[in-house]
Amino acid sequence: MQATLDILTWACIAIGAFFLIVGAIGMIRFDDLYARMHAASLIDTMGLGMVMLGLCFQAGWTLTTAKLLMILAFVFFTSPTSTYALVRASLAAGVLPEVAAEGRERAKRASEASG
Amino acid sequence: MTFDNLVTATHMSELINTAMLLFMAVTALAVAKLRNLFAVVMLTGIYSLVAAALYVVLDAVDVAFTEAAVGAGVATVLMLGTLALTKDTEKVTTGGNALKALVLVTITGAVLIWATFDMPLYGDPTAPINEHVAPRYINDSGKETGVPNIVTSVLASYRGYDTMGETFVIFTAAAGVITIIGRAPKKRRRKDKGGSEA
Numbered sequence A: 001m002q003a004t005l006d007i008l009t010w011a012c013i014a015i016g017a018f019f020l021i022v023g024a025i026g027m028i029r030f031d032d033l034y035a036r037m038h039a040a041s042l043i044d045t046m047g048l049g050m051v052m053l054g055l056c057f058q059a060g061w062t063l064t065t066a067k068l069l070m071i072l073a074f075v076f077f078t079s080p081t082s083t084y085a086l087v088r089a090s091l092a093a094g095v096l097p098e099v100a101a102e103g104r105e106r107a108k109r110a111s112e113a114s115g
Numbered sequence B: 001m002t003f004d005n006l007v008t009a010t011h012m013s014e015l016i017n018t019a020m021l022l023f024m025a026v027t028a029l030a031v032a033k034l035r036n037l038f039a040v041v042m043l044t045g046i047y048s049l050v051a052a053a054l055y056v057v058l059d060a061v062d063v064a065f066t067e068a069a070v071g072a073g074v075a076t077v078l079m080l081g082t083l084a085l086t087k088d089t090e091k092v093t094t095g096g097n098a099l100k101a102l103v104l105v106t107i108t109g110a111v112l113i114w115a116t117f118d119m120p121l122y123g124d125p126t127a128p129i130n131e132h133v134a135p136r137y138i139n140d141s142g143k144e145t146g147v148p149n150i151v152t153s154v155l156a157s158y159r160g161y162d163t164m165g166e167t168f169v170i171f172t173a174a175a176g177v178i179t180i181i182g183r184a185p186k187k188r189r190r191k192d193k194g195g196s197e198a
Helices: A002-029 A033-059 A063-093 A100-114 B003-009 B012-033 B037-057 B061-083 B098-118 B134-145 B150-158 B160-181
Strands: none
Touching: A002 A033, A002 B160, A033 A063, A033 B160, B003 B012, B012 B037, B037 B061, B134 B150, B150 B160
């Protein structure tokens, strides 16, 4: 039983760590503001969620699990709200997202200029 | 009659505390009622200032520092900056059920006040919070850490890991915000070089 819980915890934390790293790399490397915010949202949902789930497996049916789940619920409420407010403010300020066709155009021009 | 005797005989501290709490209550009511947003921002700064003064009277000077710096300083400046981007009067909204809100707030306030009946008296030296680690901090912190201020020794030495975590969090938040929002775009559009700029 404990071994199963340990394996589950390892799996959850590993998946969470993967999403955390992917989100962080995306946050730095993307060119578009909205793409960066999407990458950051990966950290809050999958990264945090999976790590917390793994910790819940370790804590068992105790008060610690309840606290972890409450933290998770709190973050799930506040993170989309702040993302939404930020995106709305960016749109109101006039920052437009880069559509896929423009991205391909830009990449082609970059490769032609350097190649 | 010495000054200390005069203070305790006339209950001067309690009077000052009550007066400042009344100030804060009146300021809060004014913040809720006023429509001019500039006045509201100024009033929130005044609220923080009176709160900082109250903390000084209650002998929590470090908390007063933080409250004055954050509440009366940074928050007011940030709100004034936001106010420069929007209109300066509040939009009047109708509707909403004030009676239900009043009932809910009254019930919550009553439950909170009822919960304070079990707490020990304010400043009681035999209260559990003054018997656990506080005597050790007061007696030994000078010898053990060498820092003259007990609050600083608790923040920096006894609970140093908490302070490190706080610093991590604030730095990561600032770095993340700058990474996501990016810097201001350059004025000239780059036509031929499709570089990677924010």
